[in-house]
Amino acid sequence: MARGSECALRPAVPADVSRICAFGDAHIRPHYAPLIGDEAADAQVRDWWSPTQIGAAVSAGLVVVAESGHRVVGVAQRGRHGADHVIYKLYVDPGFRSEGLGPRLIDALIEQLPSDASRVCVEHFAGNVRAGAFYEREGFTVERVEPSVAGDPALDVVWRTRPLAGGGRT
Numbered sequence: 001m002a003r004g005s006e007c008a009l010r011p012a013v014p015a016d017v018s019r020i021c022a023f024g025d026a027h028i029r030p031h032y033a034p035l036i037g038d039e040a041a042d043a044q045v046r047d048w049w050s051p052t053q054i055g056a057a058v059s060a061g062l063v064v065v066a067e068s069g070h071r072v073v074g075v076a077q078r079g080r081h082g083a084d085h086v087i088y089k090l091y092v093d094p095g096f097r098s099e100g101l102g103p104r105l106i107d108a109l110i111e112q113l114p115s116d117a118s119r120v121c122v123e124h125f126a127g128n129v130r131a132g133a134f135y136e137r138e139g140f141t142v143e144r145v146e147p148s149v150a151g152d153p154a155l156d157v158v159w160r161t162r163p164l165a166g167g168g169r170t
Contacts, residue, residue: 007073007101009108012063016072017055020065023072024049027091035127036154048089064108066092066101076105078112078120084161085113087122103138110164121161127154135160 012020024045032041047053057063057077066074073096077089087109092101110120122140124131140160148155 007066007068012058012065019072020054078109084121123159126156
């Protein structure tokens with residue numbers, strides 16, 4: 001059995017905020033810097049992994065964590081963009097990748113959606129080719145690409161959608 005299948009998934013609680021932020025500090029910058037550059041990677045951590053941002057999302061019930069022992073090894077966060085339900089964070093510790101944890105995190109977020117949700121969206125940087133391939137395998141198709149305000153094609157935002165059979169529950 002793969003380690004990823006042995007991880008416990010659960011909704012995040014306020015006591016998890018510091019551990020989620022530490023996960024972001026450890027994994028987000030090293031992941032993004034080679035893809036989108038140091039400055040943009042630093043902005044990702046600063047803007048999206050701060051205690052204020054993570055705390056608000058956890059308090060709203062939008063974050064799921066994967067744990068191995070007492071260690072956070074995966075984080076997923078959902079939200080809204082207009083009428084759309086969106087997965088805004090989906091990160092797995094590199095030591096736990098390719099073991100089925102990413103799809104389990106997606107399923108955990110989808111289970112939280114209203115039963116009448118007809119689709120879920122995800123967005124990622126165009127420079128994150130690995131994420132694009134993962135989302136393709138998980139049934140997400142490209143809907144649109146928003147050009148970067150900085151003019152850097154690696155920072156273009158790719159929006160993908162996946163229909164939900166029979167509403168939000170798969």
